[in-house]
Amino acid sequence: MKKQMSDSLTLAVFLTLAGGFQDAYSYNCRGQVFANAQTGNIVLLGQNLATGHPGRALHYLFPLLAFMLGVYLAELVCRRYQNSTRIHWRQTILLAEIVLLVIAGLLPQSLSVAANVLLSFACAMQVNAFRKFRGLPCATTMCIGNMRSAASLLCGYHTTGDPELKRKSMHYYFVIAVFAVGAAIGAVLTQRIGERAIWIAAGLQLIGFLLMFAHEPDPVHID
Known part of the structure; x- marks a missing residue:
């Protein structure tokens, strides 16, 4: 079996673009619900409950539950198929994601709650399956952990002068920037295309799926 690219920066770029795109899409096209940023959904859930809007709170509760179920399923796939020689278990996860995003793009505005459930x-599944790139813990669907790591490593570089810490810090800042680019593209294209714009994120994930059939490239250094 060929060595997978699941740890490569190239794959991280495509998955992170898709991650940013999905958050912008769900917020702008599906009732201001976050596909990835579940902390925001928890805040909005509590706010709606506190202000007497339990019906609106369900718009945020269902994606939260779907997110937890997605993590559970991705972990189950990993445990059962991590030794598979036919196809990498992470590729199975990506295929499932692509199918879910395609279905979400077919749903009208009246079914936005269902679309958000699929997106979350x-x-x-993606955040649980793809946790490291170039050996560094890294998320492709949210930024808070990446921001903490970037700032912490940069502080380490400034206090020790170790250039490796600077390189790792720049890795995180690069991924954060890619996420922002994905969100910007998602916001613009969602306004122009509407519900089916999410298929662009599915296309980015499809590229990632195909990349994982290739040999892992030489390390890319970000200085």
């Missing part, structure tokens, strides 16, 4: 489920 898909994002959860």
